Amino acid sequence: MAARQSEKPEKPPLLADRDALLEKLSVSHFDLNAIIRGAQLTVVGALRALRNPQLFTSEHYKQAALAVLAGVIIRLAIEIPILGIRVLLWVLSFIVDFGTTTFDNRLVEGIDLLQNHVLQVPFFLMSILSRVTPTLDNMFMMSLAFVDKTYYEKHEGEERSTLRDEYYPNLRRYPKRDGTTHTTSTAENLTLFFMRFAKKAGLSLAVFALSYVPIVGRFVLPAASFYTFNRVENRYTVDKLTHNSVAGLGPAAIVFGTGIFLPRKYLVIFLQSYFSSRSLMRELLEPYFSRIKFTKEQKKNWFHDREGLLFGFGIGFYIFLRIPLLGVLIYGIAEASTAYLITKVTDPPPPPAEAEGFAASQQTWKNKHEFLNLQLENLDALNTSRINSNSSNTVDEKASSSAKPPLPPYSELRSRQRDSLDMRQ
Template identity: 65%
Template sequence: MSADGRPHLDKAKLKKQFDISHFDLNAIIRGIQLTLVGAQRALQNPEIFTSQHYKQAAIAVAAGIVIRMLIAFPIIGIKVLLWFLSFFLSLDRVTWDDKLVNGLTFIEEHVLQAPLFFMSLMRYVTPTLDDLFMSSLRWVDQTYVQKHKNDADPSRLRAMYYPQLQLYRATDGRTHSSSTAESVTLFLYRFARKGALSLAVFALSYVPYVGRLVLPAASFWTFNRAVGLGPASVIFGTGVLLPRRYLVIFLQSYFASRSLMRELLEPYFARIKFTAEEKRKWFRSREGLLFGFGIGFYVLLRVPLLGVLIYGIAEASTAYLITKVSDPPPPPSESQGFAASQTEWRNKQKFLSLSLGNLDALHDKPPPYSELDPHPAAAQQ
């Protein structure tokens, strides 16, 4: 309150609410570009074409077929039931049966995100994805050295990522536990909770009178936390006018791309130990770029049958991404304070200003960090 008793407008707080610097359009576009550049770099890695990876690719395609069958099984069951009922009911004169099948397909594909669930579950069944990430990280280092071998001042080149990161013991990136059972349990719990929430919101959108506002309100709440009050208000206003189907696809695509990025980055966070708050800040400072990268691969993952294979390419591409949004890790014995120093994206503006054909031009050495100064990167900005 001001001295005369009137409400005081906190301009700094209001400015913060409308700040979208962490989710600006330039960062999103650069993230989409990295989808293509990262995939191209990953496919240049000769280790991907070894007999072992051919076998894994064949398994991935087979898994894609199985996943599609698992997703389609309930729909097939409903169709068989409707076919059986057609002997007793005249279904050719009604449309509710077609609406039921189409509705169930929509819920599985877009509301529950079943394809993404099955593909993400593979991480806990086989170490293939972790191996792809580390193999690709080694290839990114080798490519970097090759491209800069003729630099006049080699001392300016960055340190390598793979030699240090492979020294860290891999655990669950969320609990830092090495228990596979615990990791799978938490993974199933997270997806079950998200699925239940998505179904609840989708069901409430059919409530008479107020249902029309449920999805726009959910969109506002979600994007207000991510991009601020201003953009969230625009999304709310647009959502009121959009048909329910397109609003669900838009909202769930955003959620799915976030979930996808967290799964793709798991090999990194499984080794570098971040606290929950440090990880939240890490994601927020890079949110626009990660959204662009995630939504790019999310679209590609929806290619029938080849989705699991593309998921592997996405994991390999994430190795290239991590070299653009984080500093090379130190040896494990010197890692105290490193995670805290990474919460701010130190070279964000420099990286976003590079041309698409010159993304490897930025190779500044990171400033020193210490336990007494846990956020030296922020001080450099």
């Protein structure tokens, strides 16, 4: 009798199919609200970063001048090949009559599209600069210290026990290594970066070339867009394996349907802007992941759970990065703004000696729904432990927690992982 009661009734096939379809159409991690909040953080983070007086020192003025100079060099590196082709076409115009054709203009426009959107040459050159010099990493840490300082100034006079812990003091104590390979070798980091870029560039060129194939070519870019947004990723949690798509079947179908009717140029720009914003966020978050050691699966889950917000934040700065000559300078502002972003989507890191299990606990964004529903002028509300304590169910739980301090969330997750491993063994 007890066994029958313990058995859960199975859902009818129609209801099970409906639930599966709704799960595929779900955009909970990539919804419009999260994208808009990410775009808002682009502006708010940049304004707060620019309020840091340490940015306006003689050393940083020098760095800003070098950034503008680097922007000029990058722009010249892009324009010189196009200028060379224009000169070559001008010489050929004395031999071949281009007056009745548009071949020369189409060739120049095609090369410009390849450089700026298919191969993302400007972003590639800026990424190299960020890996060669420690300037951006220093700017991230300096801005993180400023975010902590302004937070406590804003809550001056309140009980320290009701405020969140600081991010900078513990994070700066972690050894710095590459966030993907966990190595400290700059040469190895650059080699792997070039390999990743070559792989992405080769794939982009292949898709772009296939889009010119007669008849089927017009479906190549829409199909690539559909695959990109509906790509299924395995997500491992403590107790189960789930399968999640990047954006969901619904958005992927919309992108595919509209992509068939869009001109090739605009579809390439849209698709590459999405990829570039993702790559930009990974580069901007490198100072954090180079210190907090995540496994490959943990890092994938971390990004997946914050997909919409990171896309809104990344696409905002990607648009600003395309401003001629000032791209590298804006890259620095974006890095400083990322320090503010980190305080909204992660918990304060523990001391390095207590870091076991912390990365695993950060895979899920704990206050996601509360943060996305906050008013723009009240973004710091969830950074107080008082807000979190108000969500407790009873007053008795608060009293018991004052008698015995609760374990940090990553310690609780660590014990759950050990119990799960014991059960498997």
